[in-house]
Amino acid sequence: MRITIFGAGAIGGYLAAKLAMAGRVDLSIVARGAHLEAIRTAGLRLIEDGHESVASVRAAAQAQELGVQDYVVLALKAHSLAPALDQITPLLGEGTAVVTMQNGVPWWYFHKMGGSLEGTRLQAVDPGGVIWDRLGPDRVIGSVVYPAAEVDAPGLVRHIEGKRFSLGEPSGEKSERVTRLAEEMVAAGLQVPVRDDIRSEIWVKLWGNLSFNPISALTGSTLAAIAADEATRTLARIMMLEAQAIGERLGVRFPISVDRRIKGAGDVGEHKTSMLQDLERGRPMEIDALVTAVQELGRLTGQPTPTIDSVLALVRRLAIERGCYLI
Ligand SMILES: NC(=O)C1=CN([C@@H]2O[C@H](COP(=O)(O)OP(=O)(O)OC[C@H]3O[C@@H](n4cnc5c(N)ncnc54)[C@H](OP(=O)(O)O)[C@@H]3O)[C@@H](O)[C@H]2O)C=CC1
Numbered sequence: 001m002r003i004t005i006f007g008a009g010a011i012g013g014y015l016a017a018k019l020a021m022a023g024r025v026d027l028s029i030v031a032r033g034a035h036l037e038a039i040r041t042a043g044l045r046l047i048e049d050g051h052e053s054v055a056s057v058r059a060a061a062q063a064q065e066l067g068v069q070d071y072v073v074l075a076l077k078a079h080s081l082a083p084a085l086d087q088i089t090p091l092l093g094e095g096t097a098v099v100t101m102q103n104g105v106p107w108w109y110f111h112k113m114g115g116s117l118e119g120t121r122l123q124a125v126d127p128g129g130v131i132w133d134r135l136g137p138d139r140v141i142g143s144v145v146y147p148a149a150e151v152d153a154p155g156l157v158r159h160i161e162g163k164r165f166s167l168g169e170p171s172g173e174k175s176e177r178v179t180r181l182a183e184e185m186v187a188a189g190l191q192v193p194v195r196d197d198i199r200s201e202i203w204v205k206l207w208g209n210l211s212f213n214p215i216s217a218l219t220g221s222t223l224a225a226i227a228a229d230e231a232t233r234t235l236a237r238i239m240m241l242e243a244q245a246i247g248e249r250l251g252v253r254f255p256i257s258v259d260r261r262i263k264g265a266g267d268v269g270e271h272k273t274s275m276l277q278d279l280e281r282g283r284p285m286e287i288d289a290l291v292t293a294v295q296e297l298g299r300l301t302g303q304p305t306p307t308i309d310s311v312l313a314l315v316r317r318l319a320i321e322r323g324c325y326l327i
């Protein structure tokens, strides 16, 4: 099985190291810059459970060096995907599956969903529908990424917690391609349930991200602090209820209450969200996939989002001022 992980940063690097160490698949990564050079020179280093190991991984700067794959895992930030399309397409053949490992609303959301919005391209995550047209939604296997990881230094990924990557076909089918990939990931020591309704699970993760991430960027607060402060907890809750109304109009089943989800986010502890970390590092923030796309879904379903709109206006303005927003 030929697998290429495109964008081997924190999450892609973690997955790559686990698959490489299991040694069962023909694995490659596409990376760039100092990270690529370090991996080529000294291997992909992973710190997990206080132990450092080194994985030997084929690492390329250009997809053309690797040829057509069975699976391409996209582990880029959502805003990095459209600019990388020319580099990704050489990996795709007729039967290549593409696994999207991003937080937020995925660009393929309305593929095989049925109903009046079937086939709708989301402008917030796929302006002009170019990702949809160039990658093709029929290739897609969706996912929800639970592990937390960071790139500590070029070539060095630190796993923080979590081993679960849920997978699911947009159609809900338990296809051979999703089952086989899940088997390989499980053999690499990961927890990989195959879901028949991956969208509902995407929403539960998104629920926390669409509220806690911008609030943390605006306030500089950790998840625990936002959940403990009555005013910010209430703000998060209102945003989440607005989002829940949109999700339910789209047929999403929320298996837990909003208060349980807030408690879950707070229990993560004194942890800075990825959006706050990106702001502090001067890196582009994933505002459009986590927040703007929810606002767009609200418009599409006729569901007002006054609080999400206000928080989005503020966090986008902040990101523009700090040079952390890709337009
Ligand atoms: N990190 C985490 O704990 C979690 C992350 N997620 C989600 O997973 C997704 C990936 O996040 P994360 O792993 O943190 O992001 P990272 O920024 O750590 O990794 C993305 C990698 O892709 C690389 N990249 C971007 N464009 C290209 C390109 N054209 N060619 C080659 N490499 C490229 C980046 O390089 P460069 O650094 O040079 O830009 C970087 O190494 C996001 O949607 C995030 O929200 C979900 C759960 C937890």
Ligand SMILES: CC(C)(CO)C(=O)C(=O)O
Pocket: 103, 208, 209, 212, 213, 223, 265, 268, 271, 272, 273, 274, 275
């Ligand atoms: C930590 C967590 C779960 C916050 O909702 C996250 O996914 C992020 O920081 O992007």
